[in-house]
Amino acid sequence: MALVGPPPLLDSNPFAALLGDLREERSATVPFPPGETRVSLARTKRFADDPLPLLLESYERFGPVFTLRLFHGNVVFMLGPAANHYITVSHASNFTWRESHFRDLIGLMGDGLLTIDGDFHRRSRLIMLPAFHRERIASSVEVMVDETERALDQLAPGSSIDLYAWTRRLALRVAMRALFGLDPDSEGDHAVDAASLFEQALSFYSRDYALRVLRGPFTPWARLQQAARELDRLIYSEISDRRATGARGEDILSLLLDAQDEDGSTLTDLQIRDEVMTLMFAGHDTTTSTVAFMFYELARHPQIVSRLLAEQDAKLKDGRPSAAQLMSGELSELEMVFDETLRKYPPAWIGPRRSVEAFEFEGHTIPGRAFVNYCSWASHNLPDVFAEPSEFRPERFTPEAKAALPKGAYVPFGGGSRTCIGMRFGQLEIRTIATLLLTRFTLTLPDDFQLEIRQMPTISPREGLPMIVAPRTTAPRSDLAAVA
Numbered sequence: 001m002a003l004v005g006p007p008p009l010l011d012s013n014p015f016a017a018l019l020g021d022l023r024e025e026r027s028a029t030v031p032f033p034p035g036e037t038r039v040s041l042a043r044t045k046r047f048a049d050d051p052l053p054l055l056l057e058s059y060e061r062f063g064p065v066f067t068l069r070l071f072h073g074n075v076v077f078m079l080g081p082a083a084n085h086y087i088t089v090s091h092a093s094n095f096t097w098r099e100s101h102f103r104d105l106i107g108l109m110g111d112g113l114l115t116i117d118g119d120f121h122r123r124s125r126l127i128m129l130p131a132f133h134r135e136r137i138a139s140s141v142e143v144m145v146d147e148t149e150r151a152l153d154q155l156a157p158g159s160s161i162d163l164y165a166w167t168r169r170l171a172l173r174v175a176m177r178a179l180f181g182l183d184p185d186s187e188g189d190h191a192v193d194a195a196s197l198f199e200q201a202l203s204f205y206s207r208d209y210a211l212r213v214l215r216g217p218f219t220p221w222a223r224l225q226q227a228a229r230e231l232d233r234l235i236y237s238e239i240s241d242r243r244a245t246g247a248r249g250e251d252i253l254s255l256l257l258d259a260q261d262e263d264g265s266t267l268t269d270l271q272i273r274d275e276v277m278t279l280m281f282a283g284h285d286t287t288t289s290t291v292a293f294m295f296y297e298l299a300r301h302p303q304i305v306s307r308l309l310a311e312q313d314a315k316l317k318d319g320r321p322s323a324a325q326l327m328s329g330e331l332s333e334l335e336m337v338f339d340e341t342l343r344k345y346p347p348a349w350i351g352p353r354r355s356v357e358a359f360e361f362e363g364h365t366i367p368g369r370a371f372v373n374y375c376s377w378a379s380h381n382l383p384d385v386f387a388e389p390s391e392f393r394p395e396r397f398t399p400e401a402k403a404a405l406p407k408g409a410y411v412p413f414g415g416g417s418r419t420c421i422g423m424r425f426g427q428l429e430i431r432t433i434a435t436l437l438l439t440r441f442t443l444t445l446p447d448d449f450q451l452e453i454r455q456m457p458t459i460s461p462r463e464g465l466p467m468i469v470a471p472r473t474t475a476p477r478s479d480l481a482a483v484a
């Protein structure tokens with residue numbers, strides 16, 4: 001018996017959905033919180049191009065809960081620790097993911113974990129959780145180290161690279177092997193195909209909203225559909241090969257093929273395809289952006305790099321991390337850099353939701369069926385929570401300082417029962433890439449580089465991250481003494 005999937009969206013046609021949104025907004029039974037609620041293309045464009053300053057200014061003007069009219073409709077933003085906790089933990093059941101702006105992902109990801117709710121979500125997550133348990137993740141270290149070493153072998157001192165593109169390809173190869181047991185170098189070169197197809201599919205989400213609602217030939221939607229069809233061919237052929245041969249491995253695809261929940265329900269090929277697509281999306285874009293932002297900040301803070309190198313010199317045996325060190329996060333200086341990177345640049349920067357019933361929060365009413373977002377990026381950059389938030393300061397995340405943060409203040413992986421399922425996998429992968437990169441090279445930025453950030457679907461450097469590769473420098477003796 002297959003799990004019963006979610007109901008279809010009320011309106012899958014984007015224009016009908018748009019009209020439906022307006023109808024629901026007009027029939028709201030309580031007023032929206034204060035904010036900027038007149039139609040404004042300039043505001044919509046500003047939000048699309050550079051949302052952080054707009055959100056921080058609105059927080060200053062209106063407080064932690066405000067409304068912005070973006071494109072056609074009102075969107076409520078709730079910022080800060082209390083808001084994050086309210087949406088992700090204490091009142092999570094009053095919010096749906098499927099009818100929120102996550103609905104735009106359904107065109108590529110179907111009914112995977114990111115776009116479903118309720119019992120179907122709970123049961124699907126239960127089926128998938130074992131694949132993300134500690135022991136299972138540990139078996140991926142070897143793949144991560146192997147793929148990172150292979151990618152590092154392609155870097156030559158003195159050369160210039162786009163670190164973002166380099167990491168993206170690496171993360172996709174890791175996802176292909178560790179999550180789905182596909183050999184990227186087998187005939188047909190799955191990874192290379194999948195990487196560019198995925199790139200093509202995801203580029204849809206960085207187009208202007210007005211272009212994304214268009215349908216018909218030669219539209220961004222048609223390109224997305226074409227890429228999705230080819231990706232489907234890859235995924236379905238792997239599913240059918242595995243079903244036919246009974247071949248299984250340590251990967252999540254094997255687990256999904258055999259998974260049964262407590263009632264003996266299994267996943268259909270379509271459900272497996274949707275989860276594979278969701279994990280591929282959620283699992284490589286976030287990792288890639290984090291590595292890129294981390295090395296951008298390190299290039300601007302050589303004194304932090306020398307602390308990291310000193311830590312490596314003190315703790316790595318023969319200059320190599322052990323699997324246990326990578327698993328445990330024993331390199332504490334690196335952990336703080338990692339945490340601070342996710343504070344300043346949380347790649348999954350926004351948590352889109354739609355309210356089920358009207359509710360009250362901090363003296364404001366918010367209608368039912370309203371688009372409501374929490375936003376880690378803005379919340380992590382509030383000066384009343386993190387002093388001088390634009391400064392990159394890993395020492396904010398000493399174990400004591402981290403434990404003293406208010407509930408909901410730091411939410412790079414979301415919170416509550418829908419906390420990122422791939423958190424451990426992502427942490428391990430980023431630690432592995434960062435540690436091995438630092439054992440071999442020092443990366444610097446070209447003098448004229450200015451970071452610009454694009455925000456769809458995850459935040460990342462707008463034009464990639466050009467970096468110059470140099471051999472690893474040696475840590476000064478004084479830094480060595482500090483971490484020994």
Ligand code: HEM
Nearest residue numbers: 113282283286287348351412413414418420421422425426
């Ligand atoms: C640095 C790495 C990562 C970050 C910062 C990150 C962040 C997040 C966040 C913030 C959410 C919750 C979104 C919300 O509340 O609206 C989330 C959910 C999710 N993430 Fe991650 N993620 C990372 C890596 C990964 C990896 C490696 C995978 C898969 C291998 C993954 C798979 C997922 C899935 C499937 C969900 C939805 C979970 C559910 O609703 O039950 N993520 N992630």
